[in-house]
Amino acid sequence: MSKLNDARMKLRGELEAPPALRRFGSGWISGVLGLVLGVAGLLLVISLIAPGVLAIPQTETLRDNPWYRVGIHFTLISAFALSALSLVLRRERTLGTCGVAVTLGAALIGGSQATAEISSHMPLFFGVDFFVLNVLFTGFLFIPLERFFAHKDEQPIFREEWREDLFYYLVSSLMVQVLTFLTFLPAKSILTVAPLTDVRAWVVKLPFLVQFVVIMLLTDLVQYWVHRAFHRVPWLWKFHSVHHSARSMDWMAGARMHFLEILVLRSMTVIPMYVLGFSAVAMNLYVFMVYLYSTFVHANLGWRFPIVEKILVTPRFHHWHHGIEPESVDVNFSIHFPFLDWIFGTYHLPKDRWPTEYGLPGHPVPLGYLSQFKYPFRRKPTAAEPQPAKMDD
């Protein structure tokens, strides 16, 4: 057991290696890529074996497409080749060995030709394939951007608390079925009581672009007040403080959110969109856009948008929401349109400045997914428990 623990610590040490041991040619980049692709390939093969339990129904067409298996095949081959390259280049062999081991494991259980053992969907399923596609897509999109256009360019990919935030990705991807069901429950219940047939018939005929912008406006308005309530109501703040406990901003940081807060926030914002009867295309496109947008506003991106940032929320705007300094308390609640903060008196965007650090004064929220899940239910708050500052509203 202690040997396993040693190996785990060694692997973590390698992923979090200091800059000198991560430089180009050191075998770190190939080792990390090999390991990530190997783990991704292994998980996708596992989801091919039990698609009824470990894959989401939405990927069924994808899984039926022969190119999907070709993609898994190339993922595994690349993982093996990159891990082998790392073994050649790097004196410390942990990354390369782990990469080769997971790739061989994936090949042993059938590789890209694995046959489905549990194919029909079970009542409860987990989005293992969704997790992989989610992380690969978001990571491959944002990591290069963060490397080239970083706000904090000394911040490594495997920065402090990266494991916690990746675990949040894992949980919300695995639980996608439960989350989706519960998210739509309040909106569906409202429709059974008030079908709003005429309004819905009118809304669905609006031009697509109008529908999309109205969805953005309505959801942001709801989001603004729910978010503000999460800051201002002490027992709600305990849930939301988990999101604010992140001490680094990047593409993974936004995933850190208490499970119950995800449910409340999503179900409340879905209500105007679903009840008013916007077209499925407009709603689906909005959901995809908001998924990318929320990653974008947390990302470690130092881009300046002098004109755009007056109209749309940018990373700098949302980073101020996460700042540790007193001027960051209870500001910038909107997620699309800063004018909502301006109207309701919570706008804060100092010219050319960024917050110095992120997180909560005294760092009262414990580390680890489970401890953070239990944190709002703890009976006795610690002495260092920060309360959101009162505002004159």
Ligand SMILES: [Zn+2]
């Ligand atoms: Zn907040």
Ligand SMILES: [Zn+2]
């Ligand atoms: Zn945030």
